[in-house]
Amino acid sequence: MDEMYTDPVPLSKGINMRELLNSATEFHIDTDFKKKKQDSMFNCDEDLFPDLGDVDSDSEDVLKSLEESTKTKMLDCPEYHSFDELSKQMIDCVPSGDVKMLILEEGTGPIVPVDAEVTIHYAAYWEKANIPFDTTLTMNAGEPIRIRLGKGKFLPGIEIGLTSVRGPTARLLLLLRPAAAWGPRGVPPRVRPEPALFSVALYAVRDVQAAARFNDLPQEEQCKYEVTMRTVNSLHTEAKNLFSMKKYLKCIKNYQQSMSVLRVSLPKNSTEEEKVKRLRINAYVNLAVCYYKINKPKYVLRMCENLDNITDIEKHCKALFYYGRGYELLGKNDQAAIYYKKALKLEPKNKEIGNALANLDNYNRNAVLNEKKMWQTVFKTVEEKKIVYDVDEDFQNGVRDMCQSMAGNDEYAKFDLPNGLSHDEVECIKDLCSKFDGLVVLEDGEGKRKKVSIVKKS
Known part of the structure; x- marks a missing residue:
């Protein structure tokens, strides 16, 4: 029986992080683990220790595959002499020094909100190890995991690090002391009470509470250009996500909220005014697209008319195209064709516009043929049949x-x-x-x- 556990073994169920950090936790060992076929590195029950001792060829293949995956995802461990040497290149995210950070790739956009939903990959290493002892690459079929921050369901040190960088994309290293990770005692024997280095790739950020946070601000704060820009960018990012899931009504609500925020924005110079204008144009165009998706042609045209009041729509291909879409939905094909042709003139190689015009031409051609057939049927003259009688x-x-x-x-x-x-x-x-x-x-x-x-x- 003792020989059975000389190698690390998987648990029969996952670890509850809240229980692990705040109270005593029971671990249930999967005693049949050696009977199960371990044919994939993406099995979330895999135990990935760098110090496995004597391992068979299958385990070596798994570890080699994992090491290659970390390099492919740019989550591999960097070269360094020791954690002490590496920490000298890092900055402290908290005064205690429990969380140190080195940004490898600066993200774009605002600082990640403390209550945002983030999509990440990470790989955790002990000092001087090349293979991670914990990584998201073995979870979720190898896809990045999505986490809601501020809920106490993730390692505190990683949340602190993520909310110290700009999103929606970034790559960073986090050196966490036990107090900011699994606790000062670790989780023996799998998790040691030692510092761990996390290589983190941030792929996406959803600021799902942007509008609510803005509404809670005093009026003088709401009018600040920086505040309105941060809120509108978050609303537009969330709207894109909703659009990809075909939740068009919720998407419309986000763009409408962004228009309300932009109305109170107080830009201080021409550059900021231009950015506000660009976001308003973006909102109106995307509202037109959303209304087209839910078959509301009058609203499509209204958004295009509003857009015409703030920019020269004759130079905006997408706006001209959706002007055409709106008229086509109303059955006004002649007007639709006019706007499609204007849009195609701006982007002659645009296949979507070309297809729309082609479909419209086919429709008009078929309509003419159908009308001709209808009138032919109405005025059809039946050729007189020559009747032959059996008479002389x-x-x-x-x-x-x-x-x-x-x-x-x-x-x-x-x-x-x-x-x-x-x-x-x-x-x-x-x-x-x-x-x-x-x-x-x-x-x-x-x-x-x-x-x-x-x-x-x-």
Whole structure:
């Protein structure tokens, strides 16, 4: 039994970080771990110690693969002599020195808010180790993990480090003392009570509370240019995320909120005024796109009209394109074509505009063809069928002469035909009489007793 645990073993369930940091925690060992096939480095139950001792070839392959992955994701451990030497290149994030940071790639945008949702990868190393003992590369099928900061569900030192850099992208090293990581006692035997180096890649930041935070500020703070820019950029970033998930109504709400924030902004110079204007243009254009997605053409056109009041829309390809979209939704294809052509003139190689014009031309062409077919159906002339009767020519000529004689008579006249006429003979008489004005055929009775008469109405 003791030999079974000479190598590190996985736990049967994950670690609850809140319990781990604040109270006693029970660990449940998976006693069947050696029976399970470990064929992927992305198994979140993998134990990844750099000091495994004697390992088999499969384990070596896993560790080699992991080391390569950290290099690919730029999470590999940097070269240094010792943590003490490395710390001299770092800055303290907290006065105690429990969290030291070295920014490898400066991020863009504002400082990451303390309550933001971040998407990250990290790899944690003991001193002078090349293979991480803990990494997100073995979690979530190798995809970056998404974390909401400020909820106490993540290592304090990493949260402190992340909220000390600019987002949405950045790469940094964090040297954490035990107090800022898993606690001063560690989690033996897996986690030692020693400093650990974290290589962190920040991929995305969602400031989900930007609008609420802005609303809580006093009015004099809300008007500050820096405050409005930070809030609007966060709202637009969140709107892009909502748009990618096809949550268009929520996306519209974010852009509308950003317009409200921009109205109170007080830029101090022409450069800041230009930035405010650019964000307003961006908001109106994206609102037009969102309204198009939910089939609200009148709102699409309204956003384009508002845009026309703050910039020369004739020079804005996307605005012209959605002017066309709005008119097309309303069925005003001639006006839509005008705006599509204006947009295409600005960007002749734009395939989306070209396709929109092509589809519109096809629609108009089909509409003309369908209209032509409709009127052809309405005014369709049925070609007269030449009826052939089983009667001789002399009979037909005699009936025709009689019809001409009766038709030329202005007075009322009636001619009774003899009994015993065949069906074809009667039909022939009817057909010939129909060609003369005022002549009608009257039938009375059935069968051999049927009486047939030709009448000339006066």
